[in-house]
Amino acid sequence: MRNVSGWAAHHRGGPLEPWHFTRRDLLADDVAVRVEYCGVCASDISAVRHGDVFPLVPGHEMTGEITAVGSAVTRFEIGDKVAVGNIIDSCGTCPPCLAGRENWCRRFPTLTYGNTDPKDGLVTRGGYSSQYVLPAKFTHHLPEGLDPAGAAPLMCAGITTYSPMKRWGVGPGKSVGIVGMGGLGHIALKLAHALGAEVVQFTRSEDKADDARALGADDVVLSTDEKQMAAQTGRFDFILDTVGAPHSVEPYMSALGMDGTLCVVGIPEGAIEVNPLSLIQGAKTLAGAGSGGTVETREMLDFCAEHGITAEIELMRPDQINEALGRLARNDVRYRFVLDMAAQRQ
Numbered sequence: 001m002r003n004v005s006g007w008a009a010h011h012r013g014g015p016l017e018p019w020h021f022t023r024r025d026l027l028a029d030d031v032a033v034r035v036e037y038c039g040v041c042a043s044d045i046s047a048v049r050h051g052d053v054f055p056l057v058p059g060h061e062m063t064g065e066i067t068a069v070g071s072a073v074t075r076f077e078i079g080d081k082v083a084v085g086n087i088i089d090s091c092g093t094c095p096p097c098l099a100g101r102e103n104w105c106r107r108f109p110t111l112t113y114g115n116t117d118p119k120d121g122l123v124t125r126g127g128y129s130s131q132y133v134l135p136a137k138f139t140h141h142l143p144e145g146l147d148p149a150g151a152a153p154l155m156c157a158g159i160t161t162y163s164p165m166k167r168w169g170v171g172p173g174k175s176v177g178i179v180g181m182g183g184l185g186h187i188a189l190k191l192a193h194a195l196g197a198e199v200v201q202f203t204r205s206e207d208k209a210d211d212a213r214a215l216g217a218d219d220v221v222l223s224t225d226e227k228q229m230a231a232q233t234g235r236f237d238f239i240l241d242t243v244g245a246p247h248s249v250e251p252y253m254s255a256l257g258m259d260g261t262l263c264v265v266g267i268p269e270g271a272i273e274v275n276p277l278s279l280i281q282g283a284k285t286l287a288g289a290g291s292g293g294t295v296e297t298r299e300m301l302d303f304c305a306e307h308g309i310t311a312e313i314e315l316m317r318p319d320q321i322n323e324a325l326g327r328l329a330r331n332d333v334r335y336r337f338v339l340d341m342a343a344q345r346q
Helices: 042-050 148-155 157-167 183-194 206-214 226-230 250-255 276-280 294-307 318-329 341-345
Strands: 002-009 016-023 030-039 062-069 081-084 087-089 131-135 139-141 175-179 198-203 219-222 236-241 256-264 285-288 313-316 336-340
Touching: 002 131, 016 131, 016 318, 030 081, 030 148, 030 341, 042 318, 062 131, 062 148, 081 148, 087 131, 139 294, 148 157, 148 183, 148 294, 148 313, 148 336, 157 183, 157 236, 157 294, 175 183, 175 250, 183 198, 183 294, 198 206, 206 219, 219 226, 236 250, 250 256, 250 276, 313 318, 318 336, 336 341
Parallel strands: 175 198, 175 236, 198 219, 236 256, 256 285, 313 336
Antiparallel strands: 002 016, 030 062, 030 131, 030 336, 062 081, 081 139
16 A cells, blocks of 8 residues: 545534545555646535545545556557546446546546545545555646646646537637636636637626636626616527526526526526526526546646646645635635645655
């Protein structure tokens, strides 16, 4: 077994504290990754507050360096720079897995933390740690030119927003709205702009308007302004809703044009309520998406490298993780916290 240091919550709602634990010795198809940077996702807060498996080591947006490879691994060598996301294994035999869409594995994919790994029976522990061990298949080369700290959030926020935009054909000639300008929303804005669409940023924060335009928005709409919202009726081919707090989707259904799609990737607590007529009138679609498989994740990383897309980040030391989680819960970040895991080794 490999000795690892990290940061763990030891009970529901508890603070994260230094913790030493073990990871498995490498299987033939495994790699070991020294974690250099790990993004801080809102789902980490949810896991700490509402999870069932403790001690809990969060973190599922990692970049780092290969330090060891299993005997059957050919894609990686020691020293390679890599990225790891929120899925680290799957059954490999069901139709979604065979199509490279392992995020919809019928057995359910093995998540980066808080799951029991079928291969070794151990609880998965996340990237708020010095090292990670996982199958090479779910490890991705980090393209040259991508800043590893800014690239870490691409492994959750990036693929979660890239995947639905590709599926629904976001590109030139399309009018796209992005709801929310947080960790997911600001990356979605960059991606939609790079894909060539007309992009409109919806935000409750008037002071984010200048940032939105600097990141590629063609227009900014204050979602709390009824007149501005009413002026959007029928404007959009596709709207991506990234908001994780309770809110009404009805104004965004009205903003869709004929055959338009509103896709939800944020996960607010409680049910989403939609008037059936909002769907029927204009033959509109309410859809959802989450994460992505290995094929699309590699495509996303290459696309981001080609267009110079990384997250806007605030870099924190690992011992600042509780501060980061508290500020994130208050929406006090522009736009993603990233932990410099190397700082804990100094």
